[in-house]
Amino acid sequence: MSLLQIKNLSVEFGSEKNPFRAVEGLDLSVDQGEIVGIVGESGSGKSVTMMAMMGLLEGQGRIVADELTFDGKNLLTISARERRKIVGKDIAMIFQDPMTSLNPSYTVGYQIMEVLKVHQGLRGAELKARALELMELVEIPAAKTRLEAYPHQLSGGMSQRVMIAVALACNPKLLIADEPTTALDVTIQAQIMDLLVNLQKERNMALLMITHDLAVIAEVAHRVAVMYAGQVAEEGTVPQLFRHPVHPYTQALLSSIPEHSKGARRLVTLPGIVPGQYDRPSGCLLSPRCPYVQERCRNERPGITAHEHGAVRCFYPLFEKKEAP
Amino acid sequence: MFFFILRRLGVLIPTFFGITLITFSLIRMIPGDPIEVMMGERSLDPALHAAAMKRLGLDQPLYIQYFDYISNLFQGNLGASLKTQQSVWSEFTTLFPATLELALCALVFATVCGLLAGVVAAIKRGSIFDHGVMGISLTGFSMPIFWWGLILIMLFSVQLGWTPVSGRLDLAFDVQPQTGFMLIDAWRAEMADPEYNAGAFKDAVMHLILPAIVLGTIPLAVIARMTRSSMLEVLREDYVRTARAKGLSPARVIFIHTLRNALIPVLTVIGLQVGTLMGGAVLTETIFSWPGIGKWLIDAIGRRDYPVVQNGILIVATLVIVTNFIVDILYGIANPRIRHAK
Ligand SMILES: Nc1ncnc2c1ncn2[C@@H]1O[C@H](COP(=O)(O)OP(=O)(O)OP(=O)(O)O)[C@@H](O)[C@H]1O
Numbered sequence: 001m002s003l004l005q006i007k008n009l010s011v012e013f014g015s016e017k018n019p020f021r022a023v024e025g026l027d028l029s030v031d032q033g034e035i036v037g038i039v040g041e042s043g044s045g046k047s048v049t050m051m052a053m054m055g056l057l058e059g060q061g062r063i064v065a066d067e068l069t070f071d072g073k074n075l076l077t078i079s080a081r082e083r084r085k086i087v088g089k090d091i092a093m094i095f096q097d098p099m100t101s102l103n104p105s106y107t108v109g110y111q112i113m114e115v116l117k118v119h120q121g122l123r124g125a126e127l128k129a130r131a132l133e134l135m136e137l138v139e140i141p142a143a144k145t146r147l148e149a150y151p152h153q154l155s156g157g158m159s160q161r162v163m164i165a166v167a168l169a170c171n172p173k174l175l176i177a178d179e180p181t182t183a184l185d186v187t188i189q190a191q192i193m194d195l196l197v198n199l200q201k202e203r204n205m206a207l208l209m210i211t212h213d214l215a216v217i218a219e220v221a222h223r224v225a226v227m228y229a230g231q232v233a234e235e236g237t238v239p240q241l242f243r244h245p246v247h248p249y250t251q252a253l254l255s256s257i258p259e260h261s262k263g264a265r266r267l268v269t270l271p272g273i274v275p276g277q278y279d280r281p282s283g284c285l286l287s288p289r290c291p292y293v294q295e296r297c298r299n300e301r302p303g304i305t306a307h308e309h310g311a312v313r314c315f316y317p318l319f320e321k322k323e324a325p
Numbered sequence: 326m327f328f329f330i331l332r333r334l335g336v337l338i339p340t341f342f343g344i345t346l347i348t349f350s351l352i353r354m355i356p357g358d359p360i361e362v363m364m365g366e367r368s369l370d371p372a373l374h375a376a377a378m379k380r381l382g383l384d385q386p387l388y389i390q391y392f393d394y395i396s397n398l399f400q401g402n403l404g405a406s407l408k409t410q411q412s413v414w415s416e417f418t419t420l421f422p423a424t425l426e427l428a429l430c431a432l433v434f435a436t437v438c439g440l441l442a443g444v445v446a447a448i449k450r451g452s453i454f455d456h457g458v459m460g461i462s463l464t465g466f467s468m469p470i471f472w473w474g475l476i477l478i479m480l481f482s483v484q485l486g487w488t489p490v491s492g493r494l495d496l497a498f499d500v501q502p503q504t505g506f507m508l509i510d511a512w513r514a515e516m517a518d519p520e521y522n523a524g525a526f527k528d529a530v531m532h533l534i535l536p537a538i539v540l541g542t543i544p545l546a547v548i549a550r551m552t553r554s555s556m557l558e559v560l561r562e563d564y565v566r567t568a569r570a571k572g573l574s575p576a577r578v579i580f581i582h583t584l585r586n587a588l589i590p591v592l593t594v595i596g597l598q599v600g601t602l603m604g605g606a607v608l609t610e611t612i613f614s615w616p617g618i619g620k621w622l623i624d625a626i627g628r629r630d631y632p633v634v635q636n637g638i639l640i641v642a643t644l645v646i647v648t649n650f651i652v653d654i655l656y657g658i659a660n661p662r663i664r665h666a667k
């Protein structure tokens with residue numbers, strides 16, 4: 001059984017009458033110790049999916065799903081109190097902008113110790129020792145003095161290390177990294193990514209890596225899901241998907257790698273942008289931008305269908321063709 | 326931090342001179358002089374008048390009067406009331422506790438209710454409670470103190486008879502002013518002579534309630550609105566999302582991670598209310614015949630008691646400035662980004 005199993009997840013914002021589906025019919029599974037990458041342009045619903053799963057959209061988005069289980073627990077029916085025992089402990093998350101993700105009013109040490117106190121009930125010397133251990137784990141130099149530092153005294157890279165320390169405090173089974181390096185300097189990006197991957201290996205935890213950076217996915221991930229406008233367009237193992245993309249969108253995404261491997265927020269090879277709240281087409285969501293579009297695509301929405309190496313959401317997947325016409 | 330304080334102190338000196346200049350000239354712009362007001366215009370013999378003016382030094386040109394005033398100030402001499410001949414300082418210290426007690430209670434009322442209302446409104450954003458709080462606080466903010474005070478007196482004192490109309494304590498009690506704070510004095514008097522002074526403390530509280538509410542209404546409205554908007558802003562911060570992603574309880578998320586940061590601007594606003602309270606105290610004390618600084622100053626203006634007006638206002642203004650100064654420093658302490666700035 002998968003550690004995390006999501007089936008047919010939808011997240012709606014806006015009023016009941018005029019809803020906006022930020023995520024629609026999303027399937028995703030993550031096994032223990034697995035690295036799964038999620039790629040997709042800005043606004044494709046990557047963060048919303050994760051937030052929905054973590055229960056962080058309370059009071060904002062409406063969540064429906066056929067299944068949403070983590071480690072055998074049904075996250076759909078679980079009480080808020082029960083969920084808080086999992087979130088931050090067994091599932092942890094780090095975010096895009098480490099500089100604003102730490103509370104400016106508390107020391108780094110406080111923010112690390114807080115999780116240890118709440119989830120593991122540690123106190124006193126043991127608590128301090130464990131916090132220090134975590135700081136050293138994420139390779140923060142002068143860890144002891146840094147415990148007393150305030151977030152504004154840290155660089156972006158250091159802040160992200162602290163966030164990782166917080167996330168790893170309770171040995172989570174799943175770590176979600178939502179574009180953990182986007183806000184950092186290029187040189188720091190690689191360091192943070194290495195740290196994450198090493199920690200993942202060491203502890204055999206599952207890692208859900210959200211990124212714009214396909215090169216990173218190719219390097220570290222086992223499986224990858226490509227998201228477009230709130231849906232999974234294609235999903236498969238990394239070698240297979242990178243070698244033989246079958247969804248037109250994936251293919252376009254991959255052909256943009258050489259020039260724009262880093263931080264490609266928009267795709268140059270496909271004209272247009274991800275449809276937002278008001279311009280979702282009635283047929284296939286990619287139809288206005290798809291080079292292979294047919295009449296049927298404009299009227300009907302394709303469902304996701306499994307194939308030998310993964311799954312794809314397209315009426316005319318490119319099993320043979322490799323090049324756009 | 327040191328330079329931060331030094332900079333703030335530097336601003337104080339010109340402010341201080343500005344205040345002396347303004348009070349000095351404003352009170353002299355009101356027609357009539359102390360002698361005239363005291364004797365009545367008609368029965369006044371011009372020769373007597375001139376003599377009295379000379380005795381008070383009021384026949385001198387204005388710039389000399391001002392110079393004398395300032396040099397006296399520098400010698401620590403605040404002058405004496407033209408009416409009572411008591412030194413301004415001693416009159417002030419006698420009356421100030423009454424105002425302080427009123428203002429403190431008003432501020433506590435405004436802060437407690439304002440913070441609570443603001444926090445709940447922010448958490449339940451868009452709810453009926455939220456709209457209610459915002460509507461009421463807008464009304465409260467634009468409520469003229471005079472009118473509001475009279476309405477409350479009519480309702481609670483006259484119609485319902487729940488609270489007394491004026492003063493600090495019923496005359497029937499034998500309470501010696503010791504601290505000057507009626508709540509404390511009445512309490513001690515009741516403890517010392519439980520039979521004769523039974524109910525003195527409660528009576529003091531009942532006297533205080535209405536004026537404190539009236540005086541606290543505007544600060545309450547300001548604090549509630551500020552708290553709400555500041556909370557809403559902080560609730561959107563990434564670090565609040567982090568706090569929730571850590572699996573912390575809603576109470577921890579609100580009180581430890583949101584409120585602490587949201588309070589920083591609110592603290593400043595609360596500090597600034599000291600000015601509003603002093604201004605409001607003048608009106609409130611007049612309506613409720615509360616024997617404090619406000620009433621003292623109004624009376625002094627009425628009889629053109631120059632030394633009392635000039636120096637009384639100067640003392641009050643200094644107090645306001647000093648509290649704002651302390652608030653600034655507290656702001657620095659509450660905000661590590663400022664605390665660490667060199
Ligand atoms: N709280 C919210 N209320 C309404 N709409 C929202 C909310 N959060 C996100 N959305 C919308 O949902 C869509 C998906 O957003 P999401 O943040 O998941 O994108 P993303 O794939 O993470 O993009 P990025 O790469 O920029 O992080 C966007 O159109 C966004 O405007």
Ligand code: SF4
Pocket residue numbers: 248249284285286287290291292293294297302313314315316317
């Ligand atoms: S269904 Fe049609 S429009 Fe959509 S991706 Fe496939 S070919 Fe393109």
Ligand SMILES: [Mg+2]
Pocket residue numbers: 046047048178
């Ligand atoms: Mg995102």
